[in-house]
Amino acid sequence: MYEIVYKETLSESNKLMVVIAPEVARKAKPGQFVIVRIDEQGERIPLTIADYDRDAGTVTLVFQEVGKSTMHMGTLTVGEGFRDLVGPLGHPTEIDELGTVVCIGGGVAIAAIYPIARGFKAAGNQVLSIIGARNRELLVWTERMEAISDELTVVTDDGSYGRRALVTEPLRELLEARAGEIAEVHAVGPAPMMKACVQTAQPFDIPVIVSLNTVMVDGTGMCGGCRVEIGGETRFVCVDGPSFDGHLVDWDMLMARQAFYREEEQYAVAHWQKECRLLAAKGEV
């Protein structure tokens, strides 16, 4: 078992867990992910490594409860753990001294852009960060991002915190004001957000590196469930990615493939909620 040693409720649906996994912590780099499985019946869940502590031998996972598996994960407590945890998977994000880099995170994926932004900062770059969420409740790690960014812009869709805007608005402003200065944009978040960031940067001819989140089974290159088209070529997110040149991603295909199991996902959530109610009725929870 991979034990949970710390758990924090970031908001009603966003949770943070620190898990003992020394071999993964030892090797983890920004941009990589792990796959966890809760129990024997569990599915394999890919999650970005939000942080790691090589000395303590732990990795930090931040997730939003959106499906049955993440809801189940959210019920785990300190002392409990995962039956399986494998990693670090995927290629690390290429971090060099480029000058100025924009780092964008959306929703729970703010925790996924964090190690990348911190990496760029440590490599001597000026880091301009933009983070956003639908509302204040869904923002995570605002302080952490502030600590490692030279400039931080926070936006919410409803204006409940920071500026009322989508992340693309401050991005466009930055690009317009400082196009010559910005070497690269990194964006992690929901596919529509990343696609919009790419479109925003297009006229400025600036690379946008995105981190894709697809359906995965094994995460080691075996199944091909995570296929995407990058510049017309088929690529596996798990072993070729998860980072790709956003300008080359076939976004519509990606989003269609992400939605392939939506019906089953909804069914699983309903089934899970029913089971929880039954258990609650019996007084077992």
Next chain:
Amino acid sequence: MSKFSMKERLEIPRQEMPTQNPEARRANFAEVTLGYTPELMLREAQRCLQCREPACVKGCPVGVKIPEFIAALCDEDLPRAVAEMKARNVMPAICGRVCPQETQCEALCILAKRGEPVAIGRLERYVGDYELEERVCPSSVRATPTGRRVAIVGSGPAGLTCAAALAGKGHDVTVFEALQSLGGVLGYGIPEFRLPKQVVQDEIDCLVQGLEIEVRLNTLIGRTFTVEELLEEEGYEAIFISSGAGLPNMVRIPGINLNGVMSANEFLTRVNLKKGYRFPEYDTPVKVGKKVAVIGAGNVAMDAARCALRLGTMRAQSNGGVPPEVHIVYRRSMDEVPARYEEFEHAREEGVHFNFLVNPVRIYGNERRAVSGMRVQRMELGEPDSSGRRRPLPIPGAEYDMDVDMVIMALGTRPNPLVFQDAARLERTKWGTVVADEETGKTTACPIWAGGDVVTGAATVISAMGAGQRAAASIDAYLGTGEW
């Protein structure tokens, strides 16, 4: 043994093994073949002529002592049969089920000349199943520990056989497995109805526990550790790479990335390893179409087709729908089908449709980017190609559409390159397989050996086990002498 004369032995017909009838089994995942009863086993064992120079053994990649174990069965001395078997094969319940005996031991059986070889595979399975039930083999069969450490990369048939042989010699063996359970292709690839997962788990547990083999699950070599780190930092003195051929070949035709097109690996992993047919009790969903095309005609294609048929039929029965239509689409003819004849026959009995001499050229999608049909090209056979099989050639203008809503690609696999991360010393072929000596398993880099599908490309369980056994002998010699 002398109860029967030669003449009497020759008069016994080959004993059929009971199977579930096709109507019933197409709606469940339970094992198709049911195994011999003690009576059938004895009748079949009595057919063996106990040749002085048994040819059958030459057909076995691990050299199972076939006449000896069958003689023990004739004497109804099961513990002796188990001991004879396990001297050469640590996984008889698995091999008895999935080995292509008809092209190996049984093909060379003297009785094969008369058309009906001894059913060696079925007898092997009987011995294996008996051992799983009774556990007559001593629980620990390890020699005095030598303190020498060997790492095995991958826990499929090659890796486990090599691990067992080295642990038997007293070496400290660690098996590294990327997935959540041991067995490799035995677990994720071969379906429950052909190889029950409980059999895989029990047989492997017995071997791992009995030999005190250390197991490290969820450890992906190439990522969690590299091969060089195992040598330099983790203190292993030799490495055997048996990471298999896990990467699916996907053809480059329009529509290949539509929803509803998947590799056989993905489909089978969802069904077998993740038990998708028991969703939502198990979390991983698996979809099956109403009209499914499986591209290819190897064992994996048969497995995928038969899983699709079962899954669809079970769902139709539970919700009153129509059972699915499942098609095998193969560019050559029936004579070239690479699957075992038994698998092909079982698939046909269950109602899988076969479309020979057709090749997909395009997959159509609807507005939701899901499969809505497939364009196929009729083929004809030309001159033999490098594989010795007649080359399929397109017939100009002969194309037509197939009405399908799911396409499963079963066109072979190649080794996963991840294991070679930072292991530049290891020479590889243009097909991505690692170069290794056939007899010893030695790669181009000391002290690293390799065997199984990672060397040969996708082959059989038993050939991988043979490679594991030969490499173990070479590794043991190296640890003894220090000579590469």
